[in-house]
Amino acid sequence: MTQDVLLSVQGLTKQFPTRNGVVRAVDGVSFDVKRGTIVGLVGESGSGKTTAGRCTLRLIEPNEGRIVFDGVDLRELSEREMRAYRSRLQIIFQDPYSSLNPRLRVDQIIGEALEIHRPVRGAAKRDRIAELLERVGLNPDAARRYPHEFSGGQRQRIGIARALAVEPDFIVADEPVSALDVSVQAQVLNLIQDLQESFGLTMLFIAHDLSVVEYLCDEVVVMYLGRVMERGPSREIYAMPRHPYTQALLSAAPLPDPKASRQRVVLKGDIPSPMNPPSGCVFRTRCRYAVAACAEVVPPLEHIGSDHHVACIRQSDPEVISQGLTL
């Protein structure tokens, strides 16, 4: 492990027991997040990306795996020890409505975050709250108001201010713009990028929108049905996706140029039930390149150069490679 890796997730597994059997929401997921970079975690709904994000903060207890943050395995910490680490890892939520307590004023919401880790009172606290609000592009007057008085975008900014209040090193952004109007999405994304640069934040950015991830992230992890299909530097993945699933996802993303067209890889059917995933490669039921061997073995994540990993037994097949080049 190189020293500039801030967070290393290894073999993360989370199973949920249900009445009809065990759901493997996250199944042996591994990735590293280097200090000061943004890693995008993408996949369809039900791919386990949100659960993986929650697990890295131990908001959900994973069943297996290591979460090494700054040299410490978070899973080995007790509840109490973990509490001391909490301020270093924060989260921004998807839904700007349910992520703010409707009964608390904005200064109480942000103030709670401030007080948790160091006692601040009176004018110092007020100044710090005003500073945070200004930093996220809100008027300091917002402090005395309740969440319902704000729009979705403004509420998301309040949520970001709350996360920043504890001066974290690492932030999980769980689809922070997908619940917002398109016109507001860009503003909030710019804010996140700006804050990431000025505070040197390290982020795990969960999204299902690949164009957002391309714009923001240094590296991408593609998940499908709880497993990592492909991961690597954004530039490489966007230029030459090697996994058929990544290719399908990318082909579905709209291009900024209205005249440009690209070959579409249309996926048939829905994501299979995680209760009863397909044998071997979980993607094989929807994969146009699937062969009989795909059902036999779980494809390992293979290293194919410069941090780029792919979990597909046909990744070196010319047919699959050439499809990636047409996108």
Place this chain on the structure above:
Amino acid sequence: MAAVSSPAIIEASFVSRLVTRKTVMIGLLIIAVIAVLAILAPWIAPYSPSRLSVVNRLKPPSGIYWFGTDEFGRDVFSRTIYAGRLSLLVGASVVAFAAVFGVTLGLVAGFFRRLDTPIARIIDAMMAFPDILLAIALVAALGPSLVTVIVALGIVYTPRLARIVRASTLVIRELPYVEAARALGVPTWRIMSRHVLRNLVSPILVQGTFIFAYAMLAEAGLSFLGLGVSPEIPTWGTMIAAGRQYIGQADWMTWFPGVAIILSVLSLQMVGDGFRDLLDPRLRKDL
């Protein structure tokens, strides 16, 4: 869209909406009159509630005895308003008892998964008993007194509140703002009080109003059965029980305490219904 369902919005216009509802206003007015009469009974009552006057036994209502007199010549009006003090005291104490224990049990059951099943089962088991039967059993076991009545009815109504608090806690516990508090490292007790309990004020208020009414009714029932407070203290229940024997000759002895019970329970129900309707988004349209 989402802003409309925000509890804060409901809160903001809650008082103004409440005041515009006729049933709520009438209910509040009646219960206020009863409360004032009861609280100021020593100054309002024309006679002492225990003053005997054998000459004036079983007198019908008149200018001297507004509600008539009972079999010992005691003034029914004075006794009715004095009895109101006890009813209100029992009602308020039972609500306080049920609020403390019901909210605590409900929060703990809803918040800590491991304690949920045992607590929820106990709540269900207690709710399986008819209210008044459970109260009778408890009073019979503990011996009748004012404290016993309050404790017994408190125990009877605690599960009602606990169940509602538990159900709401289960929902709120999973909301992102609670998760945000956990991510910040906010201690559990603080999450429970600041993030969960604060959002439960409205349902607790509604249920508390109903429990107040049920407790007053149950206290009257217990007194009627001779399982209430000591017989020297006038209560609506004991007054009706005594008047029952004279119902042919002196129906005013049962009429007035009966009307007092009906009015107080009805008015509290009207207020409670109003609260509930205002807080239920499905019913708010027709306001």
